[in-house]
Amino acid sequence: MRARVGVVVFPGSNCERDCVKSLSQLGAETELVWHDDPVLPEVDIVVLPGGFAHGDYLRTGALARFSPIMQAVTDHAERGGLVLGVCNGFQVLCEAGLLPGALHKNKGLKFMCKWTELRVDNAATPFTSRASTGSVLKIPINHFEGNWYCDPETLQGMRERDQIVLRYVDNPNGALDDAAGIVNENGNVFGLMPHPERACDELLGSEDGIVLLGSAIDHVLKTTPARV
Amino acid sequence: MTLREGLHRGLGLTDDELQAIIERLGRDPSYTELAMFSVMWSEHCSYKSSRSHLASLPTEGPHILVGPGEGAGIIEVAPGVSVAWKIESHNHPSFVEPFNGAATGVGGIVRDILSMGARPIALMDPLRFGHLDDARTRYLVDGVVHGISSYGNSIGVPTVGGELVFEECYEENPLVNVACLGLVDGRLMSGRADVAGHSVVLFGSATGRDGIGGASVLASAEFDEHSHEKRPSVQVGDPLTEKLLIEASLELIRDDLVAGFQDLGAGGLSCPTAEMAAKSHMGMDLDLDRVHLREADMEPFEVMISESQERMLAVVEPGNVGAVLEICGKWGLEASAVGEVTSSGNIHVRLNGATVAEVPAESLADEGPLYDRPRRRPDWLDALQARAPGDDSRGDLEKAFLEVLGSPSVASKRWAWEQYDHMLFLGTVQGPGGDAAVLRLPGTDTAVAVTTDGPGRFCFLDPYEGAKLAVAEAARNVACVGARPVAITNCLNFGSPERPEVMWQFAEVVRGIRDACEALATPVTGGNVSFYNETQGRAIYPTPVIGMLGVLESAGGSVGLAFGSAGDALVLLGETRDDDFGGSEYAKVVNHTVAGRPPVLDLEAELRLQGVLIEAATRGLVRSSHDLSSGGLAITLAESALAGRIGFALRERGGQDHRWLFSESPSRAIVTCSGAALDEVLSLASDVGLPASTIGEVGGDALDFAVFALPLELATRTFEDALPSRLSATMA
Numbered sequence: 007m008r009a010r011v012g013v014v015v016f017p018g019s020n021c022e023r024d025c026v027k028s029l030s031q032l033g034a035e036t037e038l039v040w041h042d043d044p045v046l047p048e049v050d051i052v053v054l055p056g057g058f059a060h061g062d063y064l065r066t067g068a069l070a071r072f073s074p075i076m077q078a079v080t081d082h083a084e085r086g087g088l089v090l091g092v093c094n095g096f097q098v099l100c101e102a103g104l105l106p107g108a109l110h111k112n113k114g115l116k117f118m119c120k121w122t123e124l125r126v127d128n129a130a131t132p133f134t135s136r137a138s139t140g141s142v143l144k145i146p147i148n149h150f151e152g153n154w155y156c157d158p159e160t161l162q163g164m165r166e167r168d169q170i171v172l173r174y175v176d177n178p179n180g181a182l183d184d185a186a187g188i189v190n191e192n193g194n195v196f197g198l199m200p201h202p203e204r205a206c207d208e209l210l211g212s213e214d215g216i217v218l219l220g221s222a223i224d225h226v227l228k229t230t231p232a233r234v
Numbered sequence: 235m236t237l238r239e240g241l242h243r244g245l246g247l248t249d250d251e252l253q254a255i256i257e258r259l260g261r262d263p264s265y266t267e268l269a270m271f272s273v274m275w276s277e278h279c280s281y282k283s284s285r286s287h288l289a290s291l292p293t294e295g296p297h298i299l300v301g302p303g304e305g306a307g308i309i310e311v312a313p314g315v316s317v318a319w320k321i322e323s324h325n326h327p328s329f330v331e332p333f334n335g336a337a338t339g340v341g342g343i344v345r346d347i348l349s350m351g352a353r354p355i356a357l358m359d360p361l362r363f364g365h366l367d368d369a370r371t372r373y374l375v376d377g378v379v380h381g382i383s384s385y386g387n388s389i390g391v392p393t394v395g396g397e398l399v400f401e402e403c404y405e406e407n408p409l410v411n412v413a414c415l416g417l418v419d420g421r422l423m424s425g426r427a428d429v430a431g432h433s434v435v436l437f438g439s440a441t442g443r444d445g446i447g448g449a450s451v452l453a454s455a456e457f458d459e460h461s462h463e464k465r466p467s468v469q470v471g472d473p474l475t476e477k478l479l480i481e482a483s484l485e486l487i488r489d490d491l492v493a494g495f496q497d498l499g500a501g502g503l504s505c506p507t508a509e510m511a512a513k514s515h516m517g518m519d520l521d522l523d524r525v526h527l528r529e530a531d532m533e534p535f536e537v538m539i540s541e542s543q544e545r546m547l548a549v550v551e552p553g554n555v556g557a558v559l560e561i562c563g564k565w566g567l568e569a570s571a572v573g574e575v576t577s578s579g580n581i582h583v584r585l586n587g588a589t590v591a592e593v594p595a596e597s598l599a600d601e602g603p604l605y606d607r608p609r610r611r612p613d614w615l616d617a618l619q620a621r622a623p624g625d626d627s628r629g630d631l632e633k634a635f636l637e638v639l640g641s642p643s644v645a646s647k648r649w650a651w652e653q654y655d656h657m658l659f660l661g662t663v664q665g666p667g668g669d670a671a672v673l674r675l676p677g678t679d680t681a682v683a684v685t686t687d688g689p690g691r692f693c694f695l696d697p698y699e700g701a702k703l704a705v706a707e708a709a710r711n712v713a714c715v716g717a718r719p720v721a722i723t724n725c726l727n728f729g730s731p732e733r734p735e736v737m738w739q740f741a742e743v744v745r746g747i748r749d750a751c752e753a754l755a756t757p758v759t760g761g762n763v764s765f766y767n768e769t770q771g772r773a774i775y776p777t778p779v780i781g782m783l784g785v786l787e788s789a790g791g792s793v794g795l796a797f798g799s800a801g802d803a804l805v806l807l808g809e810t811r812d813d814d815f816g817g818s819e820y821a822k823v824v825n826h827t828v829a830g831r832p833p834v835l836d837l838e839a840e841l842r843l844q845g846v847l848i849e850a851a852t853r854g855l856v857r858s859s860h861d862l863s864s865g866g867l868a869i870t871l872a873e874s875a876l877a878g879r880i881g882f883a884l885r886e887r888g889g890q891d892h893r894w895l896f897s898e899s900p901s902r903a904i905v906t907c908s909g910a911a912l913d914e915v916l917s918l919a920s921d922v923g924l925p926a927s928t929i930g931e932v933g934g935d936a937l938d939f940a941v942f943a944l945p946l947e948l949a950t951r952t953f954e955d956a957l958p959s960r961l962s963a964t965m966a
Contacts, residue, residue, distance in 0.1 A: 017566055018474050020390025023676075024660050058388045061474030117383045117653045148387075148655050204657050209674070209790055 007233055008035045009226035012049035014079070014095075016041040016059035016070045021092065021203065025055045028203040032220055041073035050226040051088040052079050054095025056148065056201060066109065066151045067097035076102055088132055088222055089195040093149055096187075096197030100154075105190055105197045106164065107156030113180030117150040121211065122200055123175035124186050128168040131189050132225035133196040136217045142175060143214035145200040147186075152199040155182040167191060172198055196222075241265075245272035251603055258597050266583065266591040269535035270598060273501040274508055277765055280602035283731035284763040287744045295757040297720050304424060305349035305497060306416065307759020309721045311785045312680040318352035318416035321360075321686070321725040321781045323764035327468045328410035332377025336410050337385035337471035341543050343414040344391060345497035348480055348546070351423035351487045352416030355659055356673055357386050359396035359412050360686040360725075360779045361650075364405025366642050366960040371400075374408050375961065381471075382412070383653040388473035389480065393654035394662055394671035397686055397779075398957075400642045403694075406769035411725045411762075413781040415684055417675050420488055425496035427510040427518060427549045427575040432493055434518060435555060436503070437562045437569035438479050438545035442528030445469035445502070445541030475544040475567070482565040483546055491558050494549035502539045504598065506547040507573075507581055511595035517578035518595065522585045524572045534590040538583065549575060609741055610734035619695060624827025625815035627892045632942045634824045634892065636952050638865045639872055641823045645956030646876075663789055667877070669711040669861060670782070674789040681789035683717035688727075688779035691817035692832035697739045697776050699832050700817075701746025706840045706900055707863055708782035709754050713844035714859045714903060715792045716851025717784030719754060722747075724761035724780050729773025731765045739776040747778060753837040754844075756782065787852050797878035798857035800933035803912045804882060806867070808843050808902030809925045812893040819864040820896035833898050840901040842922045847903055849918055855911040862902040868895040868939065870904050875937055876953055881946050883938035884930035891941045906932055 011034045013022045026036045037047060041059075046052065059070035070076070076098075083089045083104055091099040099105040112118055123144055126137040137143065156164070161183060164170055172187035179199070187198030202215030242252040245268060255263050255271050263271060273279060281288065293301040299316055300308035306320035324339025340357060347354045359382050364371040375398075386393045391414070427434070445468065486492050494514075496506035503525070511518045522537050532540075550558050555571050562569035576582070581598065583591040594601075628634050638644055651666035663681060664672035670685035687708040693700030709719040724747060729736040751758055761781075767774045786792055815821050816830030850856045858878065862870045875882055907915050912928065919926035930938075935946045 018388070018477055020477065020658060024658065027660060057390060058474065058477070061388065061472075061477075063474065117387060117655075119387075119655050119657060120652050146657055148657065201657075204660065207660065209663055210657070210660060 007227060008033055009051060009223040010049045011036045011051045011053055012039040012046055013053045013055055014039045014041060014075055016073060018059045018061050019055050019057035021056035021201065025053050025203045028206040028215065029219055031206060032216060032223055034223055039075060041075050044074040044078060046075065046078040046082055050230060051090060051222055052082055054091040054098050056093030056095060059094055059098060066094060067101035070098045071102040080104065083195050086192065086194055088225065090133065090222060091197040092201055092203065093199055096199055097151060099195060099197045104195050105188060106160050107154050109151045110153050110155065111151050112153050118178055119146065119148045120178065121146045122178055124172045124200060125175055126171065127173055128171045131171055131193045131196065133218050133221050134171055135224060136221040143217055144212040145202055145205040145215050147178060147200045149199055152179040153181050154185045164188065171196065242268060245269060246276055247272050251275060254603065258601065259593060264591055266535040266538055267593050269539050270504040270591060270593065273504055273539045274598040275602040279501045279505060281763055282603045283605045283607050283765065284740065285604055286606055287741050290744065291748050291758040292752050293757050295721065295755065298757055298759060302758065302760040305346040307721065307723060308350060308418065308422060309759060309783060311682055312678065315675060315678050315680045316418040317682060318347045318350045318418060319721065319723050319781065319783050320346050320760055321411055321413040321723045321779065322346065322762045323725050323727060324410045324412065325408065325727065325764050325767055328378050329374065329408055331468040332374045333381040334470050335468055336378040336381030338469045338543050339410055339412045340382055340385045341471050341476050342499045343412050344389060344476065345499060345546065347414045347416035348483050349423060349425065349495050349497040350416065350418065351421055351495065352418045353484055354391045354414050354416045354480065355661065355676060356415040356671065356684065357391050357393040357412060358684060358686050358781065359393060360688060361397060362399045362401060362404045362409035362690070362777065364400065365402055366400055368405060371405060372961055378410055379650045379653055385471050385473045387655040389477045390658060392656050392658040392662065394656050394673065395666045395685065398647045398650055401690060401775065403774045406772065407767040407774050409727050409767070409777060411779050413686060413723060423487060423492065423495040425506060425510045426494040426514045427516050428514045429493065430516065430575050430577040431552065432575040433550045433552050433555050433571045434573040434575065435548045435550050435558055435569055436525060436545060436572045437548070437567050439472060439475050439542055440526045440528040440568060441537055441540050442542045443532065443536060443540065446536055446539060469541050469543050472544055478565040478567055479544050479546060482562050482567055485561050486548065486558055489557065491554045492548045492550060496547050498545040498547060500541065502541050504538050508595045508598035510549065511581060512599035515579065517576040517580040517582065518573055519576050520573035520581065520583045522583060524570045526568045526570055534583065534585045538591065607731050607737045608734040609738040611738050612735040618829055619831050621829035623816035623830025624821030624825035625813065625893065626825055628824055631892055632944055635868050638819050638823050638869060638896065639949060640952040640956040641819065642956055642960060644819055644865050644869055646954045647957065648954065649957040649961065663792055664715060664794055668795050669714040670717065670784065672715050672786065672792040679789060681786040681792065683712045683715045683784040683786060684781065685711040686779055686781045687711065688777050690775035690777040691822065691828050693743060693777060694775040694828065695817050695830065695832045697742035698746040699835065701743040701778050702750040702835050702837070703832060703900055704778050704780045705747055705750035705754065706835055706837065708780040709756060710840065710844060710861045710903065712782050712784030713847040714861050716848060717786045718848055719756045719782055719784045721759045721783050722751060722756050722780050723759055724778055726761065726763045727767050727774060727777040727779065728765050729768040736773055743776055743778050750837060754841065791852060791854065793851045793856055793859045795860035795874050795877050796858055797874045797880050797882065797906055797932045800880065802857055802906040802908055802932040803928050804930045804932060805905050805907065805915055805926055806902065806929045807846060807905060807919055807924060807926050809899060810894060810897055810902065811899045812897060814897045814899040818896065818898040820866065833900050835900045842924045843901045843903060845922060846918050846924055850905060850915055855915050856905040856907045858906045860904050862904065863898065866896040866898050872937055872949055874904065875946060876950055880932060881934040881936045881938065882930055882932050883934060884940040886929055886940065895939065
């Protein structure tokens, strides 16, 4: 059996092919899903890829959350299905209320494309099971609005529940609590600013992204009854 | 309609050019026709001063599928794998409005690549500015880099390299060149309109009043103190629409719905209609009522020459128009059939059924003026070349080294390239900061290397030799990563062609490019000429920017500039001459001198060096490879050490120390290799008579030049902080 992954394409998304390539390389069955479609195909994992949905002309993700596909993505998440938002996809998930907090501009007020080191602070999620807590992953970032924040009460609750799954070793963008990647309370919706799909090939500098993408695939294979 | 006296001059046409138009038409042109001629006969669109010279460039080779004359050159890099490669300039708009000028420069070159049916996969941005002490220069640098970052990142095309050079001569005329690489995916497109009755579909952004006269008013005239008044001629970019335009265009081509394809850039709608019709010896009827406009009351001349961005023109079989409109609609793009191909040979433009222009397509596209402008060797050149090149020693070598390492043109450009997405498409094997970017082409195992070079100071001192040095360095950079150089695209940035000295520089540069490209077997696949880069009579250095494309045997086999392991041998390849200081970084930074003659280039020696570099990389013998250019041996060693975060120690002192360390003799490189590979590397060199010597080894945490040494940490700070610290004054 292979995990089935739907990668949503908004007008202005640009990392969808990279996500497809890296996930396929890990054995997943992938397909692109157009944002205007109100129904998801039969998939186990939904990926909202990086890019500039609707140009990010308003707040990042603020228009994409109204795309017809987002209701289906929300339903999928409520049924316990895995949802992964990378970069712009993370921003969309926050705007859609599937993840807490919001992302504003980097503290240096510049776009940043660079390698970062991320510490795995919770290895007990569907997206991090291949890692051990405290291990460090080398994965690049590529964003202008990656500075995550939320109100103090939310943060406290998230810390108690270990929802801040990945933290920057050397915080590049000013994110609260060094947060690079967070999960929802159920642990099935994961948003992160770094791009795991860009770190699945030693030739490009790192294979650490496989830890995250591979964990999600493992989770599906472990928890889904065999399909014929 | 009678024309107002002198109207044509305001549009940038001379009295003689107006006369030629009247003779060609046998009548006075209408206002709309005059506007169309003014953009199509502008220097920017017609190459009227440069065409006769460019004809001498070599343009053919075994890998060249399409040479100059289309949207971009097409090069076959592996059996069945072809790329599009082209460079453009957006110098004038970027000086007037840096953010949008640079952004729309990116947009323009991307559409050139797209017009060939290729997916744009990488950008490079060679930039030149004045001195960073100047507040306006800092504003321009920040705005241009932000514009590239904002637009390039948004449209989803990674920026994998470029240049950032600072020189006083660019203060009032920054150079914003941009190169784009595309991957041909399926059928190659061409700007043709072969069949009468085919529909002409315009899609993308609505047409507005932005960018009226960009080609004629901005790009084809020098600046004066009123330049800021030209701001309305700069277009405003909409990267989302450009991104959608890329996806929609590639889908139209994939579904085989398009018979002819061209982008709208300089000259607006006039350009692709005239050029496509002329190329096919056909005509086109256009109905301006069907053009989707941003504002209702636009004049026909405005519609015909507006340079609103993010638009493409497709020639489509009538039966396919519905499918084309549907795909554009899916991507949220406005599209309309605005006319049809005819056999009349005329571009016939109507508004409300009435003719507003009717002129032969060929008169617009092919019959523009051709000038053999007077050329004169500048009378100041002999005296300049006779002056001492600025090779004096200043005593304190470490101080001189740090000055050169920290000079903005040499120092780390991380500040700029970290603002660019340089990783999209999972192909960036080597990104910015090296000799050349190495890209694995999506969906293939083929890898190419791309780089740009344009040594303005060398070309100022001797345009012929300088141009040869530009081509040689670009090829050498590509060879360093292990790629075989195969083709160039060039962006020729000059002052006013109406000045004989500038025209002489231009002719000499073209001659130099020709000779170097012939010797190195790298034909010219196209490019761009940007004249009038002068303000109040002060011209820039003649600056040919060479975009070199190379091909690697395998993506995994590329070599970087970073030193690898302690104990690796440092091998200097090539011959160092003590007096190659004219136009050097040392002369400029330490002795504040730009004089003498540029370094002497021997193209045969260059070929031998490149052959050894490529062979050594292909056989996997070398751990690092880096050519010697700005700042000479000292800077090359430092850059490799900083990139690898490991020091080195030289074991010999060389001749006169500062000469050995800072001379910029071309055709040299530093390679490092393990002790086991050393003999093979040395014999590769000796087999072809290339001088090679082991000058030290990698290791430790110091840059040990034998005559002085300093901690890696200090050099890193100097190299990395130079740009951010100077630019941070912008925020104050």
